[in-house]
Amino acid sequence: MANINQLLGLVAADMRHVEEKMRAGVAARYADLAAVVDYLMGAGGKRLRPVLTLMAASFYPADKTKAYALAASVELLHTATLVHDDLIDNALLRRGMPTLNVSWSAGATILAGDYLFARSAELAAETQNIRIVTIFAQTLMAIVGGELQQLFSDGHGNIPTRQEYEQRIYAKTASLFAAGTQCGAILGGASPKEEQALYDYGYHLGMAFQIVDDILDFQGDEETLGKPVASDLRQGIATLPVMLFVQKFPQHPIIRRAVSRESVSDKDMESVVKEIRASGCLEIAMTEARQLVQRAQTALAVLPDNQYRQAMHGIADYAVSRQL
Numbered sequence: 001m002a003n004i005n006q007l008l009g010l011v012a013a014d015m016r017h018v019e020e021k022m023r024a025g026v027a028a029r030y031a032d033l034a035a036v037v038d039y040l041m042g043a044g045g046k047r048l049r050p051v052l053t054l055m056a057a058s059f060y061p062a063d064k065t066k067a068y069a070l071a072a073s074v075e076l077l078h079t080a081t082l083v084h085d086d087l088i089d090n091a092l093l094r095r096g097m098p099t100l101n102v103s104w105s106a107g108a109t110i111l112a113g114d115y116l117f118a119r120s121a122e123l124a125a126e127t128q129n130i131r132i133v134t135i136f137a138q139t140l141m142a143i144v145g146g147e148l149q150q151l152f153s154d155g156h157g158n159i160p161t162r163q164e165y166e167q168r169i170y171a172k173t174a175s176l177f178a179a180g181t182q183c184g185a186i187l188g189g190a191s192p193k194e195e196q197a198l199y200d201y202g203y204h205l206g207m208a209f210q211i212v213d214d215i216l217d218f219q220g221d222e223e224t225l226g227k228p229v230a231s232d233l234r235q236g237i238a239t240l241p242v243m244l245f246v247q248k249f250p251q252h253p254i255i256r257r258a259v260s261r262e263s264v265s266d267k268d269m270e271s272v273v274k275e276i277r278a279s280g281c282l283e284i285a286m287t288e289a290r291q292l293v294q295r296a297q298t299a300l301a302v303l304p305d306n307q308y309r310q311a312m313h314g315i316a317d318y319a320v321s322r323q324l
Contacts, residue, residue, distance in 0.1 A: 060188025146171020
């Protein structure tokens with residue numbers, strides 16, 4: 001299997017245009033905001049969402065300029081959600097770098113995120129396709145709705161049901177993966193069957209991607225994670241590894257205190273992390289992620305067997321094999 005950098009290299013030249021599109025126009029209007037956009041764009045990451053958007057569009061003779069705008073829109077929407085998430089969670093680090101809310105006031109951070117949302121919507125509109133703009137709006141509503149649901153439901157001592165967890169990770173991650181690949185198909189004029197296949201690919205890949213993120217949250221240390229270990233649990237959020245662990249130990253006192261947002265010492269948190277690692281729950285969660293990736297890869301079968309399909313197949317493998 002090709003490594004991830006080889007797979008991403010297939011659209012590397014196109015991604016340079018996408019990066020330019022994301023930064024375009026900001027500096028001329030708001031110098032301070034331009035510096036923030038540059039900072040956020042340089043924070044690392046594989047840019048999988050815009051990459052997959054471009055690959056989905058590349059199965060067809062899509063307008064390149066519109067494809068760049070669409071891919072930039074997808075990534076800016078993702079970036080905007082991270083800005084707001086970090087503020088809501090009072091996170092100080094992301095990928096080992098200080099978050100925007102460390103140096104900016106809450107109000108300024110919210111407005112920066114709002115600007116990125118607005119700019120991403122403007123870029124989506126450059127596709128001049130009403131279906132794409134509609135899907136963009138629906139995706140934004142799903143993401144924000146998921147955050148609201150999490151704010152209102154977490155911290156009361158309740159472990160989410162499987163359905164609630166799946167709804168959460170769809171809103172948080174899978175919705176945007178699916179929107180990117182579906183909109184890429186729409187931009188290129190794909191058949192309904194192929195459009196559905198690309199949506200299914202993005203959906204299942206996004207669900208698997210978030211489960212792996214939830215697994216990685218219990219592996220490594222703060223230096224390699226770029227944030228505290230078990231950061232979600234520290235905020236009272238029970239992800240799949242915790243849900244599986246609670247099935248075995250339903251009255252575990254540290255877990256119960258954590259999901260009730262009661263004080264949990266670092267020593268106690270380190271203890272429960274060790275227990276979760278030793279329980280086999282991370283391996284069970286990974287098995288579920290691999291099954292979702294297989295569904296994503298199966299969805300690609302109706303598409304032409306070309307370099308883009310092969311790359312998307314490989315990116316799906318990467319989603320469950322990536323390390324810290």
